Amino acid sequence: MATNPITDEMLEQYHRDGYVVARRLLDEDSLQQWLERLQAIVDGEVAPAERMLVMRDVMVVKGAVETRSRLEAVAKVQDYENDPVLWGYVNDDRLLDCVERFVGHDVFTLHTMLINKPPNVDGRHPLHQDLLYFPFRPAEKMVATWTALEPVTKENGCLVVVPGSHTGELLEHENMDWDFVNAAYWGAKGVGADAPRVHLEMDPGDTVFFHPVLIHGSGRNRTQGFRRAISAHYCATDCEWAWAGDAVLQRPYRVVRGEHAGERWSGPKRGEGTVNPLDYIPITAPVAPGRSDKAD
Numbered sequence: 001m002a003t004n005p006i007t008d009e010m011l012e013q014y015h016r017d018g019y020v021v022a023r024r025l026l027d028e029d030s031l032q033q034w035l036e037r038l039q040a041i042v043d044g045e046v047a048p049a050e051r052m053l054v055m056r057d058v059m060v061v062k063g064a065v066e067t068r069s070r071l072e073a074v075a076k077v078q079d080y081e082n083d084p085v086l087w088g089y090v091n092d093d094r095l096l097d098c099v100e101r102f103v104g105h106d107v108f109t110l111h112t113m114l115i116n117k118p119p120n121v122d123g124r125h126p127l128h129q130d131l132l133y134f135p136f137r138p139a140e141k142m143v144a145t146w147t148a149l150e151p152v153t154k155e156n157g158c159l160v161v162v163p164g165s166h167t168g169e170l171l172e173h174e175n176m177d178w179d180f181v182n183a184a185y186w187g188a189k190g191v192g193a194d195a196p197r198v199h200l201e202m203d204p205g206d207t208v209f210f211h212p213v214l215i216h217g218s219g220r221n222r223t224q225g226f227r228r229a230i231s232a233h234y235c236a237t238d239c240e241w242a243w244a245g246d247a248v249l250q251r252p253y254r255v256v257r258g259e260h261a262g263e264r265w266s267g268p269k270r271g272e273g274t275v276n277p278l279d280y281i282p283i284t285a286p287v288a289p290g291r292s293d294k295a296d
């Protein structure tokens with residue numbers, strides 16, 4: 001039997017620091033395929049798959065920067081589970097074998113993204129915790145994967161993590177007072193400039209696995225090239241929907257391993273409403289159907 005790329009030492013590091021990097025996990029041909037697909041979607045050669053969102057950078061939307069190509073305008077492509085080529089990433093056995101080490105065998109996709117950081121836009125992602133966006137619990141049953149599609153450096157805006165921060169609470173987040181911040185890029189309150197950060201410089205194919213409570217973000221791209229990455233979040237199928245309201249069908253939530261592989265996750269339980277997202281998301285509008293700010 002092949003040995004799992006996530007060794008016991010790496011698992012220990014994940015539990016201690018909240019993240020671990022598997023070097024050269026995925027090969028260049030696979031990366032190239034996903035890069036070409038991104039280009040084809042952005043160029044309009046391929047129609048975006050059902051439920052897929054192609055998001056432009058805020059500076060482009062506001063006319064604060066001129067772009068030389070369609071790719072320079074795009075900040076990310078989200079929810080790509082229904083794209084047959086990009087699906088190859090989330091369903092890649094090399095990745096899933098690793099994911100199993102963190103959250104077990106039976107998993108579904110919680111969130112999927114291709115993140116593009118073009119030259120000339122701000123593009124920073126403030127320090128935050130991903131659990132903020134996820135209606136499932138417990139946090140220990142979720143893991144993020146983030147794979148460099150090209151060299152990722154401090155200069156072009158690599159990921160920045162605060163080691164050990166995954167053992168803390170989910171913090172309240174706030175809107176940043178920067179001139180340009182992409183939609184829903186909120187920052188964790190009270191995380192100062194003195195937080196001990198580690199910059200994750202990565203080569204193509206390197207993959208970081210991280211905990212949903214880990215404080216992380218990314219810097220500005222100060223180069224004239226792109227900084228592209230492909231990412232997914234996975235969740236164990238026995239997780240519970242914890243937000244108020246039954247918005248289970250919001251995202252594709254595709255089961256990738258286990259008895260129900262290929263199906264849409266429908267969950268063992270839903271709508272208990274033990275977690276109120278308005279406690280930590282800085283918006284006033286209801287975020288889940290059926291939720292109201294005022295108690296009747």
Ligand SMILES: O=C(O)CCC(=O)C(=O)O
Binds near residue numbers: 117125157158159218
């Ligand atoms: O890729 C990036 O620049 C940041 C990604 C990130 O932090 C996230 O999507 O949660």
